[in-house]
Amino acid sequence: MAAGGPSRALLTRMSRQQVAVERARRAFLTGRTRPLDYRIRQLKSLQRCLEERQADIVTALKKDLHKSEQGTALFEIYGVQGEILLVINKLSDWAAPRPVEKNLLGISDQVYIQPEPLGVVLIIGAWNYPWAVTIQPLVGAIAAGNAAVVKPSEVGVHTAKVMEDLLPLYLDKEMYPVVTGGVPETQELLKQRFDHIFYTGNSTVGKVVMEAASCHLTPVTLELGGKSPCYIDSSCDLTITCRRIAWGKFSNCGQTCIAPDYILCDPAIQDRVVEELRKAVKEFYTDDPRSCVDYGRIINQRHFKRIMAMMEDSTLAFGGENDESQCYIAPTVLKDVKPGAKVMQEEIFGPLLPIIPVSSVDEALRFINEREKPLVLYIFSPDPKLIKRMVAETSSGGVLANDCLVHFSVSTLPFGGVGNSGMGAYHGKYSFDQLSHMRGCLIKSLSMEGVNKMRYPPHTAKKMDWVRYFLLSQMTVSLLGKLVLLPLLFLIVAVGLQRFFQ
Numbered sequence: 400m401a402a403g404g405p406s407r408a409l410l411t412r413m414s415r416q417q418v419a420v421e422r423a424r425r426a427f428l429t430g431r432t433r434p435l436d437y438r439i440r441q442l443k444s445l446q447r448c449l450e451e452r453q454a455d456i457v458t459a460l461k462k463d464l465h466k467s468e469q470g471t472a473l474f475e476i477y478g479v480q481g482e483i484l485l486v487i488n489k490l491s492d493w494a495a496p497r498p499v500e501k502n503l504l505g506i507s508d509q510v511y512i513q514p515e516p517l518g519v520v521l522i523i524g525a526w527n528y529p530w531a532v533t534i535q536p537l538v539g540a541i542a543a544g545n546a547a548v549v550k551p552s553e554v555g556v557h558t559a560k561v562m563e564d565l566l567p568l569y570l571d572k573e574m575y576p577v578v579t580g581g582v583p584e585t586q587e588l589l590k591q592r593f594d595h596i597f598y599t600g601n602s603t604v605g606k607v608v609m610e611a612a613s614c615h616l617t618p619v620t621l622e623l624g625g626k627s628p629c630y631i632d633s634s635c636d637l638t639i640t641c642r643r644i645a646w647g648k649f650s651n652c653g654q655t656c657i658a659p660d661y662i663l664c665d666p667a668i669q670d671r672v673v674e675e676l677r678k679a680v681k682e683f684y685t686d687d688p689r690s691c692v693d694y695g696r697i698i699n700q701r702h703f704k705r706i707m708a709m710m711e712d713s714t715l716a717f718g719g720e721n722d723e724s725q726c727y728i729a730p731t732v733l734k735d736v737k738p739g740a741k742v743m744q745e746e747i748f749g750p751l752l753p754i755i756p757v758s759s760v761d762e763a764l765r766f767i768n769e770r771e772k773p774l775v776l777y778i779f780s781p782d783p784k785l786i787k788r789m790v791a792e793t794s795s796g797g798v799l800a801n802d803c804l805v806h807f808s809v810s811t812l813p814f815g816g817v818g819n820s821g822m823g824a825y826h827g828k829y830s831f832d833q834l835s836h837m838r839g840c841l842i843k844s845l846s847m848e849g850v851n852k853m854r855y856p857p858h859t860a861k862k863m864d865w866v867r868y869f870l871l872s873q874m875t876v877s878l879l880g881k882l883v884l885l886p887l888l889f890l891i892v893a894v895g896l897q898r899f900f901q
């Protein structure tokens with residue numbers, strides 16, 4: 400290999416994926432991502448891309464998923480724009496050394512955490528909210544000073560093309576290449592060495608990604624899915640509750656990682672829940688969702704067939720109309736659904752909403768806890784005690800009470816799964832931290848050697864007493880710092896120890 404990277408001859412023999420990764424690594428090694436100015440410039444340029452090219456983004460998403468202009472703005476663009484603005488405002492704080500508490504032994508030391516870039520990050524996105532789940536991690540990667548190879552989902556054909564065309568026009572194209580393609584191309588990418596892989600998609604492929612990452616000991620963030628339960632307490636205002644659930648479920652035709660997958664409620668309120676859901680669907684999408692601009696389509700016929708098959712052994716409450724040629728499935732509610740029904744065996748990821756009657760909170764808790772840990776747990780109840788109890792007695796990536804989806808837009812909350820729904824988290828500062836190495840730094844001086852002598856051999860009983868006292872002392876310097884006596888204490892300890900161990 401020639402100095403400074405592979406020769407031109409070698410580059411021509413490398414795969415497209417290898418070349419992109421190699422170039423990104425070389426670009427990273429120039430060190431140009433280290434200054435915060437560079438990162439901010441890239442982010443401002445990305446912001447311009449979203450503003451100037453919104454029409455291209457909207458057109459592609461209309462073709463891929465029948466998303467409306469407003470739907471694209473609300474779910475894909477505003478969130479990323481808000482994230483960029485937040486990073487621009489906060490980056491200097493996040494990237495600064497973070498002083499930490501120290502014990503008495505380190506009284507004169509500098510002890511801090513210095514976030515540093517990891518290197519080259521691979522971002523593999525999904526098709527359902529392609530900008531939110533591909534570009535939002537990219538914002539974090541840029542903020543943290545990494546290079547990033549961006550792999551949009553090939554399933555959203557038009558969006559992948561727009562990303563491939565647009566990003567190089569606005570971003571440093573060596574540092575942030577877009578690599579398109581399907582499974583073979585992604586697998587070729589996964590053979591390369593990365594410093595972090597950020598994958599969004601289903602759990603089966605999540606395992607493939609993690610296995611590939613293990614070859615290079617590459618850490619991973621896995622943003623996966625699963626069946627997110629939605630418990631409705633009988634004392635809820637059912638009109639408001641069902642309106643919020645219908646929005647969470649039927650937005651993007653149910654193809655949302657955090658869509659409420661199924662409802663758990665008392666059998667006594669099931670019929671009212673069905674009626675209120677029916678009213679909300681009509682309010683949002685009219686009597687004819689097929690011709691409503693705000694109602695989406697299933698991404699492709701494979702997913703259409705998969706979702707239709709899920710309805711087979713359950714009772715229809717309403718909906719179910721469909722048209723394979725248009726990948727259209729109406730908002731659909733299924734009632735009295737049995738835990739063994741087809742629709743309960745995997746994440747639905749489509750506009751079917753099963754209701755499973757449960758006769759008590761205990762039964763709901765058992766139902767939730769017997770299954771994989773979900774990405775989010777939805778609880779609808781006016782009773783704060785019940786909400787607290789359900790939070791305390793379950794586990795999930797996140798919890799949202801009395802609404803759906805909106806926790807995704809709270810940048811001060813970590814967004815991510817647990818167990819089968821994923822690992823790692825992002826958004827706001829969590830993205831920066833997730834894609835940084837938190838380097839522990841202890842800077843000592845070469846003076847005060849007398850203090851150090853207590854740990855050097857010969858290990859006399861007296862020295863051991865002192866060292867034990869200092870190491871086991873729970874007194875931290877930042878706590879002491881609150882006392883006016885700190886300088887005095889420092890002097891006494893330092894002089895005393897110097898003398899003692901001379």
Ligand SMILES: NC(=O)c1ccc[n+]([C@@H]2O[C@H](COP(=O)([O-])OP(=O)(O)OC[C@H]3O[C@@H](n4cnc5c(N)ncnc54)[C@H](O)[C@@H]3O)[C@@H](O)[C@H]2O)c1
Nearest residue numbers: 524525526551552554582585600601604622623624625656
């Ligand atoms: N947690 C989140 O933030 C989040 C967000 C969106 C979607 N999701 C989840 O994603 C799933 C839907 O997305 P999907 O998985 O259908 O998207 P997908 O089919 O687009 O796959 C995601 C990515 O994985 C790649 N891929 C697919 N098969 C592969 C293989 N065999 N080897 C290597 N790479 C491969 C694709 O190229 C794509 O870039 C749902 O489970 C949903 O809940 C999670």
Ligand SMILES: CC(C)=CCC/C(C)=C/CC/C(C)=C/C=O
Nearest residue numbers: 474528531655656804805807808
């Ligand atoms: C419009 C408001 C307040 C919130 C929208 C939240 C949102 C962007 C949800 C989509 C979440 C997402 C990208 C899921 C992935 O499948």
